[in-house]
Structure formats: C-alpha cells, structure tokens
Amino acid sequence: MEEIVLRLKELLFPSIADVAVLSVDVSIAMVRVDAECTGNGAACPTCRVWSDRVHGSYLRFPADVPSAGRSVVLHLKVRRFACRNSECTRRTFVEQIPGLTRRHGQRTERLRATLASVGLALAGRAGARLSSTLGVCVSRSTVLRLVDALPEPEAPAPRVVGVDEYAT
Ligand SMILES: [Zn+2]
Known part of the structure; x- marks a missing residue:
C-alpha cells in the first residue's frame, strides 16, 4: 500500500x-x-x-x-x-508548496499555467470553451485574468545598431 x-x-x-x-x-x-x-x-x-x-x-x-x-x-x-x-x-x-500553490490561489500553479497558455492562444471566449471541453470550467474573464497575470516577456536585446543609435 x-x-x-x-x-x-x-x-x-x-x-x-x-x-x-x-x-x-x-x-x-x-x-x-x-x-x-x-x-x-x-x-x-x-x-x-x-x-x-x-x-x-x-x-x-x-x-x-x-x-x-x-x-x-x-x-x-x-x-x-x-x-x-x-x-x-x-x-x-x-x-x-512552491510549484503547486500560491496564496489565495483556487487553482494549482500548473492549472494556472495551462489555462494561461490556452488564453494566450485563443483569448477569453474560445479559451473558456476549449477549457470546458478539457474538463475545466472557467469563465472567459478568468482566462483573460490569468493571461494578464503572466510576467511581461523580456524584450530581446537589439542585434543591429541603427544609424540613429550610433550617432548618439
Ligand atoms: Zn514574519
């Protein structure tokens, strides 16, 4: 056992x-x-x-x-x-529990990440519909809120310096 x-x-x-x-x-x-x-x-x-x-x-x-x-x-x-x-x-x-819970969180971190990925791909309404098909009932506003809570992606460093930047 x-x-x-x-x-x-x-x-x-x-x-x-x-x-x-x-x-x-x-x-x-x-x-x-x-x-x-x-x-x-x-x-x-x-x-x-x-x-x-x-x-x-x-x-x-x-x-x-x-x-x-x-x-x-x-x-x-x-x-x-x-x-x-x-x-x-x-x-x-x-x-x-790092990687599993957060304060006041109603979902595990991996479910949050999954719903946020669905929201990034499909946005609110379609994301909520797909989530329901997958077995998670969420509203479209919840999907959008989870996307909104994602950290901002880091801007990539420029690979080429333009003439204007070079002059300054
Ligand atoms: Zn203390």
Whole structure:
C-alpha cells in the first residue's frame, strides 16, 4: 500500500517536493486527491524568518489539471505557522508548496499555467470553451485574468545598431 502511495506521488507531483499523497478517490466525473504538506516548516512571507511552530491546519481545495477527462481537485492539508520574529507585522502565515500553490490561489500553479497558455492562444471566449471541453470550467474573464497575470516577456536585446543609435 505504501509503495502504491509513493508511486502516486511520483505520478501526480513528479517535480514537487514537500507534498505527500494520502489517497486518491475516483468517481464518474471527478478525481479527488487527498494530500498534505510535509516540509519541516516554512519561511514567513513578510520577514523570511523560518518557523516550525504550527499554529493550526486546515484543508484547501485547489483545482488541478484534469486527468483522463475527469476534473481533479486536491484536498490539501496545509499548516498555519506562527512567525518567530517578534518584530514582524505578521503573526501567522500559511505554508505554500512552491510549484503547486500560491496564496489565495483556487487553482494549482500548473492549472494556472495551462489555462494561461490556452488564453494566450485563443483569448477569453474560445479559451473558456476549449477549457470546458478539457474538463475545466472557467469563465472567459478568468482566462483573460490569468493571461494578464503572466510576467511581461523580456524584450530581446537589439542585434543591429541603427544609424540613429550610433550617432548618439
Ligand atoms: Zn514574519
């Protein structure tokens, strides 16, 4: 059983550390993945001081990339840590899993990236339609918002200097 759970972790989160799969439940329309964070603490997002003082825990339900036509939802147990820095303005904070979650995120990072790619290729309305076909129900404004949240691409350095630039 333990070996199966380890292989599920490799299958579902191949490049993500500090997450363990507890169980996977498959129904007709949905896959539910119960998982938890396994890091030995987290850095405060305000002061960056490391803390392992657990203040509590709760479940988050980020949507993930669909699997075999079924929508996938994580039931992810996350911990709230108390900041150890007495001068910090933040008293507690919730751990995040790099590459998987972000603060207040309703989708995993890979689902965000997938929807943003769909939005870049098709824009809002068609992007939302394709996403629905793929098993993710989002509005066109959500698709556009995810595209809008992408970092600006870096402008390539000019390869040829024109006469005007040369004169100055
Ligand atoms: Zn802090």
